[in-house]
Amino acid sequence: MRLTFDHLVHFVHRTPQEAAEQFCQAGFHAVAGGRHSSWGTWNSLSYFGLSYVEFLAVEHEELARQSENPLVRQCIEDEAKGEGFGQIALRTDEMDAWAERLRGQGLQVTGPVPGSRTRDDGTTLRWRMLFLEDADSALLPPFLIEWSQTDEERREDLTNRGIISAHPNGAAHLKSVGYAVTDLEEATARWQSWFGWEKGEKFHDKELGAICQAFELPGGNVVLCQPTGEGLAQTAWKNRGQRPFFARLAGASKNSEYKIGGGSYFLRALE
Template sequence: MNLSFDHLVHFTNNPIVTAETLKQKGFSVSQGGEHAHWGTFNALSYFGLSYLEFLGINHRTIAETAALENNLIEQAVQWLPNREGFGRIALRTNEIDSVAARMKDLGFKIHGPVPGKRTREDGITIQWKMLFIEASNDELPYPFFIQWNQSDEERKQDLAKNQQAHSISNLTFKEVVFAVHDSYKTANRWADCLGLRMSPLEKEKETHKLVLNGGDLIFTSSKNNRVSEYLERHGEGPFLMKFIGDKPLPAAEISGAYFQVNE
């Protein structure tokens, strides 16, 4: 499969305020728009084609109806308003029907592809398709898959015209870190599902990496305080987004999630 990291969804009660807090750290952020048929709205921060989406609910009744058909909105409805933080990653593909066929062959129950769209502040409507893998309640949710109606090159050109540079110069996205109970087991399961290469991290015990175009996936069951606390409070999930930039930023918590520039 031809897969790339597309984005990480950060559920938050007020995407604009959360994005502004990250902006004060030196990140470039912008208002996204509304998903009128989902009852949600967002703000965005881009790092090339990889990006962070701050997603909130602005019409609860519509969102609860949309949740019956859309697994991401279902998760948003379950979390908000009581819990904020990183929820799910999306992987980009230009072969979403082939991905769906592979998941079925592997024995997964899938939902989709389902259409999505968002109208930006400039009036332009962005469209895409999404595919979800159903997971049991005790499993770390798999990524969902997204296929944009625009090509990667068209999206790069559009972003170049509409996105401001980060004040932390040369800022690039490096990886998402997941807190899990068994890093080898989880990373191996995802590697088999997604067709990715898994490797242990020599410097960090109980930590494994999946190499992915656009940003790697790190799974850790380390006993450090932050990982242990996250697992105790929330169970398995993504909790830390790491970047490389000219100016270091120690791990900072913003609306239930951690951001770090350089180590």
């Protein structure tokens, strides 16, 4: 069953509009999203095709603290860690089949959880989410998302609304998102067991100071990174634990690095 990288969740402690403005100052195109009225959260967005970054913030803390949505709970629980990347979502159009499969593997599965968000123009987006827990591991599995629209319908709608648009700095594609992990072999085996993915060759990333393992996915790869010494991976692991910590994007005329809200965005020129 196919999974596609859908989005990176970037927890922020400012308004989503302020987060979008900071992203725009770095040359990216970012727009206001809307409110999750039943969860007490709101967001802003930056799209690279159908892959995107979601800046997620708590708007109504009391409501958010009462929410049973695992992502909202994580957003609250991670507040002490400061701003930074929290989760990724993988897209599917076979949500019920994945729920059955993952439960059969012994994972604790929450959902499918219905979701919706009201846009500023009053229209409502709808989707379903599936949250996973592996009792035998300290790793945080990604969650799955299934949109009510097809990919083609979403792309046309988002483009017509100006939500998908060119980035002034040239960024065009989300290439990968990386996780800091304590034990690369164990983490690789866990991700393989969850989703049945094939792993590539291990490699050393001097820029991150880590030994890494990549899984290739449509929409953006997932890279697991075990720190080998002082460097970005070790700093991220110490500060935020086994969480996403970088996003690599491609399409610019020159290489750039942006530190934004506790996350690292690497923009690379197309080869």
